[in-house]
Amino acid sequence: MQKILIIAPSWVGDTMLVQPMLARLKQRHPGVQLDVLAPLWTATLLRQMPEVHGVIANPFPHGALKLFARYRLGKQLRASHYDQAIVLPNSFKSALVPYFAGVPLRTGFIGEMRYGLLNDARKLDKGALPLMVERFAQLAEAPNDRIPRPIPHPKLQVDTKQRQELLGRLGLRDDRPIAVFCPGAEYGPAKRWPVPYFAELAQILRERGYAVWLIGSGKDKESGDKIIALGNETCRNLCGATDLSEAIMLLSAASLVVSNDSGLMHLAAALDRPMLALYGSSSPHFTPPLSEQAQVIKLELPCSPCFKRTCPQGHFNCMMHLTPQMVAQYIPELPTV
Numbered sequence: 001m002q003k004i005l006i007i008a009p010s011w012v013g014d015t016m017l018v019q020p021m022l023a024r025l026k027q028r029h030p031g032v033q034l035d036v037l038a039p040l041w042t043a044t045l046l047r048q049m050p051e052v053h054g055v056i057a058n059p060f061p062h063g064a065l066k067l068f069a070r071y072r073l074g075k076q077l078r079a080s081h082y083d084q085a086i087v088l089p090n091s092f093k094s095a096l097v098p099y100f101a102g103v104p105l106r107t108g109f110i111g112e113m114r115y116g117l118l119n120d121a122r123k124l125d126k127g128a129l130p131l132m133v134e135r136f137a138q139l140a141e142a143p144n145d146r147i148p149r150p151i152p153h154p155k156l157q158v159d160t161k162q163r164q165e166l167l168g169r170l171g172l173r174d175d176r177p178i179a180v181f182c183p184g185a186e187y188g189p190a191k192r193w194p195v196p197y198f199a200e201l202a203q204i205l206r207e208r209g210y211a212v213w214l215i216g217s218g219k220d221k222e223s224g225d226k227i228i229a230l231g232n233e234t235c236r237n238l239c240g241a242t243d244l245s246e247a248i249m250l251l252s253a254a255s256l257v258v259s260n261d262s263g264l265m266h267l268a269a270a271l272d273r274p275m276l277a278l279y280g281s282s283s284p285h286f287t288p289p290l291s292e293q294a295q296v297i298k299l300e301l302p303c304s305p306c307f308k309r310t311c312p313q314g315h316f317n318c319m320m321h322l323t324p325q326m327v328a329q330y331i332p333e334l335p336t337v
Contacts (some may be wrong), residue, residue, distance in 0.1 A: 012263025043272035074100025184220035188309025213266035
């Protein structure tokens with residue numbers, strides 16, 4: 001049986017974009033075992049992908065070299081006898097473990113000083129592969145082969161019985177349309193629509209018959225509290241109250257998701273939920289929500305996208321000028337009963 005080790009990216013959204021590559025590997029190599037080396041915070045998501053056999057914890061903090069620790073982990077993985085490793089991040093550090101593990105075929109794009117660490121190093125043609133999901137998918141192919149198109153969208157499935165049990169535990173009801181807000185973005189504030197704008201949009205949605213839930217990590221709880229304090233006492237702030245698998249179940253119940261460009265945005269797209277995706281400093285031409293039900297809302301300003309964590313010009317116009325009234329124009333009509 002062929003065994004392939006995938007070195008996964010660190011972000012939740014990027015991890016969701018790996019799934020089409022995994023599916024393609026399964027198609028090309030029937031019976032292949034796919035194991036993924038990934039951070040603990042993405043392990044739950046990976047275990048929900050049927051293509052994944054096992055998840056190996058990547059214990060290394062972002063940016064840390066930890067050379068000897070990577071050597072020890074690679075040495076431990078030698079016993080697994082992987083036939084191939086596919087390294088998705090472009091960093092030097094990410095290619096070390098499969099090299100130390102003695103994996104005979106080590107595939108990835110040419111990155112920072114990786115010659116020798118990768119022996120199947122591919123040159124990335126950014127023009128031919130503008131999307132991140134395409135770049136990941138390309139690494140599932142043999143060298144010089146083109147990816148089959150169209151690339152299937154990532155998909156997540158949710159057990160409806162488990163979802164109902166979760167709603168019961170959280171005291172939530174789904175007897176009316178639900179709008180889920182995802183006000184966070186782990187990368188930085190330049191990707192976050194202003195909290196007062198979320199608060200104003202929540203009021204508009206409630207007037208149109210929606211219940212509004214706020215989901216995110218514990219870091220987003222303060223933003224959620226502020227949205228509620230700004231005239232939205234009936235909204236539920238669930239930021240920090242769920243783990244990732246529970247957040248996925250809550251997203252699956254949504255009639256509408258309003259999200260910054262974030263990991264939760266990509267999960268909502270994989271659940272095929274109607275969505276308004278708000279872009280500021282980042283680009284939907286690189287990491288769009290991959291769903292026909294998603295609408296991207298973005299101002300085409302000369303300074304955007306800058307891909308910075310904070311606005312380099314200090315004005316944050318890409319989000320400040322994207323008003324709640326503008327976003328409200330994209331709210332879909334609820335079906336009449």
